[in-house]
Amino acid sequence: xxxxxxFGSQVTQLIARRLRELNVYCEIHPFNAVTPAFLAxxxxxxxxxxxxxxxxxxxxxxxxxxxxxELGVPVLGICYGQQVMMHMLGGHVERGHGTAEFGRAYVTxxxxxxxxxxxxxxxxxxxxxxxxxxxxxxxxPGFKVYGTSPNAPFAITADLDRRFYAVQFHPEVHHxxxxxxxxENFVKDAGFTGDWTMEAYREEAIRKIRDQVGNKKVICALSxxxxxxxxxxxxxxxxxxxxxxxxxxxxxxxxxxxxEVVTMFxxxxxxxxxxxxxxxxxxGKLDGVSDPETKRKIIGGLFIDVFQKYANQIEGAEFLAxxxxxxxxxxxxxxxxxxxxxxxxxxxxxxxxxxxGLKLVEPLRELFKDEVRALGRELGLPDSFIGRHxxxxxxxxIRCPGEITREKLEILRKADAVYIDQIRKHGLYDEIWQAxxxxxxxxxxxxxxxxxxxxxxxxxRAVNSVxxxxxxxxxxxHEFLGETATRIINEVKGINRVTYDVTSKPPGTIEWE
Ligand code: XMP
Numbered sequence: 299x300x301x302x303x304x305f306g307s308q309v310t311q312l313i314a315r316r317l318r319e320l321n322v323y324c325e326i327h328p329f330n331a332v333t334p335a336f337l338a339x340x341x342x343x344x345x346x347x348x349x350x351x352x353x354x355x356x357x358x359x360x361x362x363x364x365x366x367x368e369l370g371v372p373v374l375g376i377c378y379g380q381q382v383m384m385h386m387l388g389g390h391v392e393r394g395h396g397t398a399e400f401g402r403a404y405v406t407x408x409x410x411x412x413x414x415x416x417x418x419x420x421x422x423x424x425x426x427x428x429x430x431x432x433x434x435x436x437x438x439p440g441f442k443v444y445g446t447s448p449n450a451p452f453a454i455t456a457d458l459d460r461r462f463y464a465v466q467f468h469p470e471v472h473h474x475x476x477x478x479x480x481x482e483n484f485v486k487d488a489g490f491t492g493d494w495t496m497e498a499y500r501e502e503a504i505r506k507i508r509d510q511v512g513n514k515k516v517i518c519a520l521s522x523x524x525x526x527x528x529x530x531x532x533x534x535x536x537x538x539x540x541x542x543x544x545x546x547x548x549x550x551x552x553x554x555x556x557x558e559v560v561t562m563f564x565x566x567x568x569x570x571x572x573x574x575x576x577x578x579x580x581x582g583k584l585d586g587v588s589d590p591e592t593k594r595k596i597i598g599g600l601f602i603d604v605f606q607k608y609a610n611q612i613e614g615a616e617f618l619a620x621x622x623x624x625x626x627x628x629x630x631x632x633x634x635x636x637x638x639x640x641x642x643x644x645x646x647x648x649x650x651x652x653x654x655g656l657k658l659v660e661p662l663r664e665l666f667k668d669e670v671r672a673l674g675r676e677l678g679l680p681d682s683f684i685g686r687h688x689x690x691x692x693x694x695x696i697r698c699p700g701e702i703t704r705e706k707l708e709i710l711r712k713a714d715a716v717y718i719d720q721i722r723k724h725g726l727y728d729e730i731w732q733a734x735x736x737x738x739x740x741x742x743x744x745x746x747x748x749x750x751x752x753x754x755x756x757x758x759r760a761v762n763s764v765x766x767x768x769x770x771x772x773x774x775x776h777e778f779l780g781e782t783a784t785r786i787i788n789e790v791k792g793i794n795r796v797t798y799d800v801t802s803k804p805p806g807t808i809e810w811e
Pocket of ligand 1: 690691810811
């Protein structure tokens with residue numbers, strides 16, 4: 299495995315992404331967690347020093363332990379990683395005085411070629427992404443220059459004997475188009491064969507689950523989303539009926555969703571599943587509530603109570619399984635108020651393990667989202683299931699502004715089903731990040747046939763996004779919107795007006811509440 303030492307760059311996670319794409323297993327650890335003892339235990343086959351916001355001139359500037367350079371394995375320094383390498387190995391770094399460089403730059407090769415740059419410079423120069431204030435002014439003994447840019451004479455440097463490489467730019471970002479090739483050459487040099495596949499992961503994960511759980515019982519909250527589904531199937535493969543899943547049905551799911559989830563897991567996967575149909579309880583407590591935060595709190599609180607109630611019926615359970623993903627557990631370097639380590643931990647069923655005295659099993663905690671999808675495919679989940687749009691925990695409650703009634707929920711389910719059907723028929727489902735209908739708390743006047751109608755209005759929402767943090771509304775054609783509005787009004791009793799939400803995020807949010 300490969301160790302990425304994080305110095306706080308915004309793009310460190312991308313390094314891991316690039317390496318995983320090359321089927322190389324790697325882990326990110328913050329610089330202050332990488333002690334000599336840690337290093338000896340981790341025994342990396344190669345090390346990457348990330349970029350970061352510090353200057354090697356700062357008091358207490360972050361450094362890797364010197365032992366990194368004594369492991370006898372290839373080391374790649376990126377941006378701040380390059381500077382700290384030069385600084386520690388006998389080179390010189392200069393403070394940037396107004397010579398900061400941010401953005402696109404072009405690197406040209408020097409006379410000598412090295413394997414790290416195989417596939418580079420086929421067109422004389424390579425576009426790279428720079429983002430630095432300080433720069434290296436003298437390279438360390440043993441190093442030579444293999445690429446330069448107008449503002450970074452030491453853009454690419456290496457000490458071939460020791461297999462140390464150091465670059466000023468960021469090969470992991472999209473704006474360094476040939477960056478993947480550089481990583482590919484680097485990991486090849488380190489002896490990685492790209493054998494970290496989902497097939498291998500599946501076997502390894504199963505072995506680890508068995509080691510951890512032994513013959514004890516495990517409970518799992520299954521939401522029907524990709525993460526918890528993949529975690530449940532993997533666990534079931536590992537420990538069979540020692541696993542029981544609890545599917546908390548709050549009555550706020552989409553049309554036929556509960557039945558589909560229950561059928562798939564029970565019948566197709568033979569998974570012991572409790573269908574906790576508590577819609578009466580949830581809808582009862584939500585009766586008359588219109589404030590969005592109150593709705594969320596009620597649903598979150600009840601979810602925990604209900605899960606606990608059902609979980610308590612499973613005698614002797616010692617473990618709780620969660621679909622925690624790698625981005626939730628990466629310890630990130632934070633520089634606000636001095637170097638410190640913040641650990642983001644993720645509790646889908648907030649605080650429950652402690653409360654119930656359960657130990658956690660998190661079989662996906664090494665994976666990124668797209669790797670979970672790949673694992674799901676490996677486990678035989680259909681593409682249509684894996685590619686489903688995100689769906690919020692509080693469900694349709696937050697797509698029903700104002701008071702939630704059964705009538706409104708039923709109308710909303712039907713309208714949503716027609717809308718998604720339209721999107722699928724037009725082959726747009728996989729192009730859109732998330733799409734849904736919100737039913738508005740307003741009735742408007744319409745005319746159908748010879749009669750007057752006075753029914754609900756609804757809003758269609760469709761956005762594209764990478765991570766849900768920002769989003770653009772999806773540019774449907776007018777024909778598509780017109781056809782969809784007609785279908786909804788004709789097919790869904792209770793709606794007589796359809797609008798399209800063209801708000802981006804920010805300033806809007808994706809959901810209506
Ligand atoms: P917003 O509305 O905040 O949504 O722009 C961003 C993404 O997060 C989803 N979302 C939630 N998911 N529990 C969840 O599991 C929630 O309470 C929740 N609220 C919003 C939303 O569907 C979108 O994908």
